[in-house]
Amino acid sequence: MDTGLVKEDAGTRRMPALSAVRTHFGDYGMLLALLVIMAFFQIMTDGTLLRPLNVTNLVLQNSYIVIMALGMLLVIVSGHIDLSVGSVVGFVGGLAAVLIVQYGWHFVPTIAVCLVVGGIIGAIQGYWVAYLRVPSFIVTLAGMLVFKGLQLALLGGRSVGPFPIEFQRISSGFIADPIGNPGFNLPAIFFGIAAVVAIGWFGLRHRANQNRHGVAPAPFGLFAFKSGLLALLVLGFCYLLATYRGLPNVFLLMITLVAVYAFITNRTTIGRRIYALGGNEKAAKLSGVRTEFLTFLTFANMGVLAALAGLIVAARLNTATPRAGLGFELDVIAACFIGGASASGGFGKVTGAVIGALIMGVMNNGMSILGIGIDYQQVIKGLVLLAAVSVDVYYRRK
Amino acid sequence: MAAILEMRGITKTFPGVRALSDVSFSVEAGEIHALVGENGAGKSTLMKVLSGVYPHGSYEGEIVFEGEERRFSGINDSEAVGIIIIHQELALVPLLSIAENVFLGNERARGGIIDWGATYAGTKALLETVGLSESPDTLVEDLGVGKQQLVEIAKALSKRVKLLILDEPTASLNERDSDALLELLLRFKAQGITSILISHKLNEIAKVADSITVLRDGTAVETLDCRGGPVSEDRIIKGMVGREMADRYPPRESRIGDLLLEVEGWSADHPLHTDRRVVKGITLNVRRGEIVGIAGLMGAGRTEFAMSLFGRSWGRNVTGKVRLAGREIDVSTVGRAVENGLAYVTEDRKTYGLVLERDIATNVTLAHLSGVAKGGIIDDMRELAVATDYRSRLRIRSAGVHQDTVTLSGGNQQKVVLAKWLFADPQVLILDEPTRGIDVGAKYEIYALMNRLAEEGRGLLVISSEMPELLGMCDRIYVMNEGSLVAEFPVAEASQEKIMNAIVRAGRR
Ligand SMILES: Nc1ncnc2c1ncn2[C@@H]1O[C@H](COP(=O)(O)OP(=O)(O)OP(=O)(O)O)[C@@H](O)[C@H]1O
Numbered sequence: 001m002d003t004g005l006v007k008e009d010a011g012t013r014r015m016p017a018l019s020a021v022r023t024h025f026g027d028y029g030m031l032l033a034l035l036v037i038m039a040f041f042q043i044m045t046d047g048t049l050l051r052p053l054n055v056t057n058l059v060l061q062n063s064y065i066v067i068m069a070l071g072m073l074l075v076i077v078s079g080h081i082d083l084s085v086g087s088v089v090g091f092v093g094g095l096a097a098v099l100i101v102q103y104g105w106h107f108v109p110t111i112a113v114c115l116v117v118g119g120i121i122g123a124i125q126g127y128w129v130a131y132l133r134v135p136s137f138i139v140t141l142a143g144m145l146v147f148k149g150l151q152l153a154l155l156g157g158r159s160v161g162p163f164p165i166e167f168q169r170i171s172s173g174f175i176a177d178p179i180g181n182p183g184f185n186l187p188a189i190f191f192g193i194a195a196v197v198a199i200g201w202f203g204l205r206h207r208a209n210q211n212r213h214g215v216a217p218a219p220f221g222l223f224a225f226k227s228g229l230l231a232l233l234v235l236g237f238c239y240l241l242a243t244y245r246g247l248p249n250v251f252l253l254m255i256t257l258v259a260v261y262a263f264i265t266n267r268t269t270i271g272r273r274i275y276a277l278g279g280n281e282k283a284a285k286l287s288g289v290r291t292e293f294l295t296f297l298t299f300a301n302m303g304v305l306a307a308l309a310g311l312i313v314a315a316r317l318n319t320a321t322p323r324a325g326l327g328f329e330l331d332v333i334a335a336c337f338i339g340g341a342s343a344s345g346g347f348g349k350v351t352g353a354v355i356g357a358l359i360m361g362v363m364n365n366g367m368s369i370l371g372i373g374i375d376y377q378q379v380i381k382g383l384v385l386l387a388a389v390s391v392d393v394y395y396r397r398k
Numbered sequence: 399m400a401a402i403l404e405m406r407g408i409t410k411t412f413p414g415v416r417a418l419s420d421v422s423f424s425v426e427a428g429e430i431h432a433l434v435g436e437n438g439a440g441k442s443t444l445m446k447v448l449s450g451v452y453p454h455g456s457y458e459g460e461i462v463f464e465g466e467e468r469r470f471s472g473i474n475d476s477e478a479v480g481i482i483i484i485h486q487e488l489a490l491v492p493l494l495s496i497a498e499n500v501f502l503g504n505e506r507a508r509g510g511i512i513d514w515g516a517t518y519a520g521t522k523a524l525l526e527t528v529g530l531s532e533s534p535d536t537l538v539e540d541l542g543v544g545k546q547q548l549v550e551i552a553k554a555l556s557k558r559v560k561l562l563i564l565d566e567p568t569a570s571l572n573e574r575d576s577d578a579l580l581e582l583l584l585r586f587k588a589q590g591i592t593s594i595l596i597s598h599k600l601n602e603i604a605k606v607a608d609s610i611t612v613l614r615d616g617t618a619v620e621t622l623d624c625r626g627g628p629v630s631e632d633r634i635i636k637g638m639v640g641r642e643m644a645d646r647y648p649p650r651e652s653r654i655g656d657l658l659l660e661v662e663g664w665s666a667d668h669p670l671h672t673d674r675r676v677v678k679g680i681t682l683n684v685r686r687g688e689i690v691g692i693a694g695l696m697g698a699g700r701t702e703f704a705m706s707l708f709g710r711s712w713g714r715n716v717t718g719k720v721r722l723a724g725r726e727i728d729v730s731t732v733g734r735a736v737e738n739g740l741a742y743v744t745e746d747r748k749t750y751g752l753v754l755e756r757d758i759a760t761n762v763t764l765a766h767l768s769g770v771a772k773g774g775i776i777d778d779m780r781e782l783a784v785a786t787d788y789r790s791r792l793r794i795r796s797a798g799v800h801q802d803t804v805t806l807s808g809g810n811q812q813k814v815v816l817a818k819w820l821f822a823d824p825q826v827l828i829l830d831e832p833t834r835g836i837d838v839g840a841k842y843e844i845y846a847l848m849n850r851l852a853e854e855g856r857g858l859l860v861i862s863s864e865m866p867e868l869l870g871m872c873d874r875i876y877v878m879n880e881g882s883l884v885a886e887f888p889v890a891e892a893s894q895e896k897i898m899n900a901i902v903r904a905g906r907r
């Protein structure tokens with residue numbers, strides 16, 4: 001048995017530099033892919049992609065996909081799928097429009113009611129999946145049809161709008177600059193600096209923690225390089241936003257949610273249990289994990305996030321249309337899989353799903369600027385999805 | 399006789415682990431060659447190299463089979479020359495019938511259309527050879543593990559087999575089924591089929607093997623020839639662990655205290671056929687510091703009883719009372735059972751024990767996450783410390799606590815499952831076949847651990863198909879047959895014959 005330990009030490013020592021980079025760089029592969037795609041479109045569009053206006057648009061266009069990807073990731077990790085989110089987006093948007101425009105409700109109770117309705121929709125589907133054990137593919141396929149239909153019925157086949165300005169601000173508002181100097185928004189810059197400080201502080205604290213517990217952290221050079229790269233990206237991004245109109249409200253909402261969900265999945269017992277449930281439901285159950293309840297919860301959560309996305313979409317378009325939300329589920333699911341989630345459950349990260357959503361968003365945006373038709377855009381997106389997942393599968397098998 | 403197989407200088411490394419280093423291994427035609435060694439010694443890995451599971455190029459060294467150097471790039475290549483492996487984990491499709499499984503990938507078909515007549519006739523003949531009297535269209539799901547094992551062998555025989563490799567075929571079989579299987583191997587030998595047998599049950603090896611190769615820490619330490627005269631189990635053990643082992647069971651002074659667990663009138667029905675009562679009014683008790691065994695044949699309903707007790711994880715219409723230290727407790731969900739001090743260590747670690755794609759640390763803390771978390775937030779470092787502690791205490795052999803459990807050897811996986819339940823700190827542990835697939839050295843460690851747990855005043859309920867184990871470890875033994883307890887012996891009065899007699903008598907009634 002002692003020799004086993006010696007062997008292990010030898011093994012660690014043998015670990016070549018390249019594989020050290022690979023183990024410690026993990027998630028950054030995705031980020032690099034995103035950067036390469038951005039660079040590609042930046043060159044192809046003669047710099048249009050990263051113009052401040054366009055960067056702001058990118059955020060506005062993709063925030064709701066990112067938000068839904070957070071919920072979808074949990075659903076996929078737990079071993080299921082939710083096909084109904086696009087229809088829920090459309091239905092909830094329609095509901096908001098009817099309440100505000102036709103019934104004259106104030107927007108605050110409307111938002112509350114819409115989120116609750118989304119939660120109930122998710123809970124019902126979750127109940128069917130978790131407790132009645134009907135496959136999620138079928139339950140949510142049914143949900144997709146039902147809520148698409150209800151959306152049309154609610155709107156009577158017409159577009160309903162416009163919304164009052166306060167409601168529109170959810171999507172089209174910005175954090176105002178207190179000094180009000182045009183062309184350079186201070187809150188955006190402060191946000192960027194705060195984020196960089198946080199990255200540095202949490203990184204160092206983590207290393208200190210590892211050292212204290214006798215775990216060898218990644219080489220310092222690598223850590224500095226990674227953090228530096230991330231800091232540079234954050235600062236650059238905030239600078240671009242600052243030179244347009246600053247931080248969009250919806251961006252703050254999105255970042256907050258991303259942080260919360262990243263924390264839940266990485267650090268909390270509930271997150272851990274969802275991964276265990278997706279990895280081996282029987283073993284999780286026999287370890288005391290309430291597998292049914294957790295499955296139910298992931299769907300209810302997805303419903304709330306889809307409702308939130310529905311509100312954002314309606315506010316952004318300033319009207320609820322019968323076509324709103326159409327096909328969103330595909331983008332959201334694709335984002336999760338591009339981001340490395342496993343179709344059989346148990347694997348996937350919030351950061352991956354977010355980057356996956358951004359990859360989809362940048363491609364949509366870049367191809368539109370290039371004037372590529374909606375037809376070939378779909379072909380290309382499909383191929384990228386296949387390629388991304390194939391690469392992932394290949395490396396996981398190694 | 400000439401060597402049918404020679405493996406020379408085989409080295410195989412995984413990231414961070416050298417599983418085999420420069421192993422040479424040769425097997426003579428027509429013999430039964432046993433391969434033994436501790437958990438993680440590299441037995442399964444060596445056989446996977448041989449059968450092409452790890453293709454040529456992923457290891458160093460060469461394989462010579464029937465005088466020719468072979469470079470298998472997959473399991474199909476090795477099967478084509480007559481090397482058939484039956485893996486440690488059974489590889490049958492549960493929802494297909496016996497016949498479909500036997501000819502899976504090797505279908506009796508013409509132009510892609512299955513000839514069911516030939517399939518059934520072929521299966522019938524093969525089942526007869528292995529001594530299994532089941533209809534070929536029975537679903538594999540409906541068979542016990544012992545019979546499934548025989549189906550695996552029938553499947554192997556359906557191919558042109560020259561060298562049959564069995565990786566722990568008897569690990570989950572009771573003595574009777576094991577004996578039948580060994581008889582079968584002897585019969586194959588008479589027909590000229592060479593076999594390689596991996597097993598931790600040394601008495602079986604002593605019974606059938608012609609020669610024995612011992613692996614230790616990824617190297618072949620010796621090959622013993624049994625034809626000159628029988629090799630004693632102690633001699634084999636010495637080769638495996640590198641020293642003499644005086645006793646198989648650690649000494650124990652039992653200090654038995656008050657009543658701890660009382661189960662009264664426990665019954666459960668089959669989950670699908672609810673008219674079939676599988677657990678029939680079990681009443682038993684375990685005292686503090688006591689190790690109580692449940693003996694019985696495969697299919698007696700012992701696992702079903704334990705799982706239905708543990709949070710109704712098995713069966714329908716579960717009824718009965720459970721008291722812990724005199725107080726009635728709620729065990730209606732796993733969570734409540736755990737909270738109330740129960741733990742159940744499963745016999746089926748792959749399906750029910752481990753989240754295989756996750757690392758050791760995650761698995762160890764899964765049943766008691768609150769022990770490494772505050773307010774629902776996991777403290778990574780605390781988790782790491784806990785996992786590291788259990789890894790060294792149970793001597794789990796791995797490249798660290800972050801190795802995925804799927805890559806551990808069978809015995810080490812078992813230790814991870816045990817660690818998970820020890821960390822949950824239960825009052826009563828139900829251990830279902832706790833030493834299945836575990837080497838002698840590790841068994842001793844697990845027995846010692848059981849003793850320690852009992853000394854701490856916990857109660858242990860042990861289900862085992864190995865009667866010597868029950869007799870060696872327990873204070874008291876219940877005998878279960880067809881869902882009922884049919885006898886109870888203090889260990890001083892128990893013997894294998896008495897237990898078997900109780901079963902047979904109950905069966906006749
Ligand atoms: N895919 C893998 N990746 C990393 N390490 C592995 C992998 N497969 C096996 N190992 C390691 O190789 C060593 C030998 O494992 P192997 O399964 O051959 O042991 P074994 O002798 O069959 O043990 P047991 O009796 O427990 O079945 C172990 O230390 C194991 O952890």
Ligand SMILES: [Mg+2]
Nearest residue numbers: 441442486808
């Ligand atoms: Mg093995």
